[in-house]
Amino acid sequence: MAKHPFAFLLPLLALQACASTGTPLGQSSFAQYREQTLEWMQQHRTFQTDDHAAELEWNAPREWRPAGQPKSGILLVHGLGDSPWSFNDVGTTLAAQGFLVRTVLLPGHGTQPSDMLDVTLKQWQQVVREQTQILAKEVPKVYLGGFSTGANLALDYAYEHNEIAGLVLFSPAFRPDNTYAWVTQYIGWFKPWLAKPNDGIRPMQTPVRYLNVPTNGFAQFYRSALMAQARLKQRTYDKPVFVAITQHDSVLDTAYVLDNFNQRFSHPASRLIWYGDSPAPAAKTPRVLVRNDYLPQYRIARFSHMGLMFSPDNRLYGQDGTQRICWNGQETADMQKCLNGEQVWYSDWGHREPGKVFARLTFNPYYDWQSQVMMQVLSDAGALVKTPENVAP
Numbered sequence: 001m002a003k004h005p006f007a008f009l010l011p012l013l014a015l016q017a018c019a020s021t022g023t024p025l026g027q028s029s030f031a032q033y034r035e036q037t038l039e040w041m042q043q044h045r046t047f048q049t050d051d052h053a054a055e056l057e058w059n060a061p062r063e064w065r066p067a068g069q070p071k072s073g074i075l076l077v078h079g080l081g082d083s084p085w086s087f088n089d090v091g092t093t094l095a096a097q098g099f100l101v102r103t104v105l106l107p108g109h110g111t112q113p114s115d116m117l118d119v120t121l122k123q124w125q126q127v128v129r130e131q132t133q134i135l136a137k138e139v140p141k142v143y144l145g146g147f148s149t150g151a152n153l154a155l156d157y158a159y160e161h162n163e164i165a166g167l168v169l170f171s172p173a174f175r176p177d178n179t180y181a182w183v184t185q186y187i188g189w190f191k192p193w194l195a196k197p198n199d200g201i202r203p204m205q206t207p208v209r210y211l212n213v214p215t216n217g218f219a220q221f222y223r224s225a226l227m228a229q230a231r232l233k234q235r236t237y238d239k240p241v242f243v244a245i246t247q248h249d250s251v252l253d254t255a256y257v258l259d260n261f262n263q264r265f266s267h268p269a270s271r272l273i274w275y276g277d278s279p280a281p282a283a284k285t286p287r288v289l290v291r292n293d294y295l296p297q298y299r300i301a302r303f304s305h306m307g308l309m310f311s312p313d314n315r316l317y318g319q320d321g322t323q324r325i326c327w328n329g330q331e332t333a334d335m336q337k338c339l340n341g342e343q344v345w346y347s348d349w350g351h352r353e354p355g356k357v358f359a360r361l362t363f364n365p366y367y368d369w370q371s372q373v374m375m376q377v378l379s380d381a382g383a384l385v386k387t388p389e390n391v392a393p
Contacts, residue, residue: 023107023115025126030102030134034061037105044111048207058208058316059083059110061131063102064095071098072378073139074168075132078103079148080221081210082306083110086147089311090168093371097378100139104131106150108217113210116217117192121224128153132164141165143378147309148173148251152224158239159231166240166267168374171305173221174228174260175253181225184218191215202327208316211327232260241265242377244370246293246303247276250349258283271377273370275303289373291366295393304348304361308370317362325360334358365393 024036038060047055062084074094078086084103091101104127108119128144136142145168146154152173158164184194192214197204204212243265245257261272262285275293278284293303298312298319312319326338329350334357338344345353346361364370 023123025107025123025130027130028134030061030063030131033104033131033134034063037061037110041105041110044115046112046205048203048205055207058085058088059105061103061105062087062091063100064091065100066095066098068098070100070139072141072143072165073100073102073135074143074145075128075135075154076101076103076168077128077144077146077150077153078106078109079146079150079171079173079306080217081109081113081213082147082150083208085208085316086150086306086309087145088316089314089367090145090170090309090371093375097375099143099378100135102131102135104128109210113197113204113213113217116210117214119216119220121220121227124149124153124220124224125156128157132157132161136163143168145169147171148305149221149224152228155228155231155237156224159234159237164239166378167237167242168378169241169243170308171245171249171252172228172243172257173225173252174232175225175256176222177249177251177253181218181222184215184222188215188219194218201332206323206325208323232264236264236266238266240267240377241270242374243270243272244308244374245272245274246305246308246348247274248293248302248348248351249305250351251305255283258288262288269377271373273366273373275308275366295365298365298393299343299345300361300365301345301347301353301356301358302351302361303364304346307346307361308364310363311367312363312365314363319363321362323362325362328358328360330358369393 024040027033038056041056049055076087078084084105087103094101107123108116142164143166144154144158144164147170151169154167158167194215195212197212202211243261245254247254258279270287272288274288274290278290310317314321316323326335330352337357338359344359345356347358351358
């Protein structure tokens with residue numbers, strides 16, 4: 001297979017995970033925001049299945065309400081090329097613990113990848129700002145959470161607004177793993193797509209995410225990372241923070257995330273879960289919890305950037321889910337075997353081993369334990385937490 005001329009960005013491209021000035025923003029309530037977004041998606045989405053209603057629900061801003069009066073609220077922000085489906089399991093878990101949970105759909109997402117050709121970081125910041133402020137009127141305490149690019153947006157708002165009670169960050173994209181990502185800021189005008197759209201090799205999108213995004217999408221991702229780095233340099237962050245990250249993330253500089261967790265997230269209740277080999281002794285503090293990410297009983301060779309948030313029981317991304325991601329940086333013949341439904345192993349993007357076919361890992365065997373750690377970090381902003389030890393996947 002010929003080497004892609006922008007191969008250094010293909011792991012990011014594989015994640016996919018306002019388009020126009022018509023993208024709905026500026027609403028006064030979450031209900032209005034959701035309704036207008038659904039209308040916009042209905043008019044502009046390129047549907048991937050015959051079940052249009054299901055696709056709209058999977059991609060639209062969503063709310064989970066607890067059984068009783070909410071004790072707190074949390075707004076969750078998805079990553080580049082992704083959708084609110086990212087938080088299908090996390091939202092359910094948080095609501096069961098008394099949180100009013102809401103998600104947003106970042107401008108340029110949920111319809112078709114070309115809608116990201118003109119999107120801006122400011123538009124992404126705007127929807128986070130608007131919906132956080134709306135949520136704050138309805139609950140006594142607000143947390144923010146995010147995946148990848150969404151984690152950068154959550155961090156940015158929290159640094160600027162001290163009333164935010166804490167953060168929940170999955171695979172936070174504080175710094176790309178490749179030093180050439182900055183190029184995307186300057187080449188979009190003459191190369192609007194890094195990977196040619198509709199090339200017949202890969203689909204443009206799935207029912208819940210983009211598999212190809214314009215160069216401009218990567219540029220906004222990179223700018224969000226610069227924004228996060230600038231925030232981290234300003235000062236320490238003294239509210240509780242939960243972070244989950246995998247050593248073998250094909251997109252991020254995970255050592256940078258670990259270092260900043262230890263140095264910048266100062267609250268004693270904060271925890272970082274590191275899936276992979278144990279970090280160097282200096283980085284393995286009591287607040288850093290390490291779990292092995294080689295699980296042959298699940299045919300898992302490595303954990304992936306996107307898989308941390310999903311239960312093995314998730315109907316789309318779980319162990320028996322319907323959405324297998326076969327475009328994973330392997331040869332076309334192996335990708336076809338994956339598409340044909342043959343047995344596969346699971347990994348991050350680009351991992352290869354002789355004699356094995358790899359699909360992207362889209363679920364986390366440790367999900368229940370991870371959720372316990374997350375909830376204990378959020379349980380009391382002023383108290384130390386006791387880490388649960390039942391870790392067997």
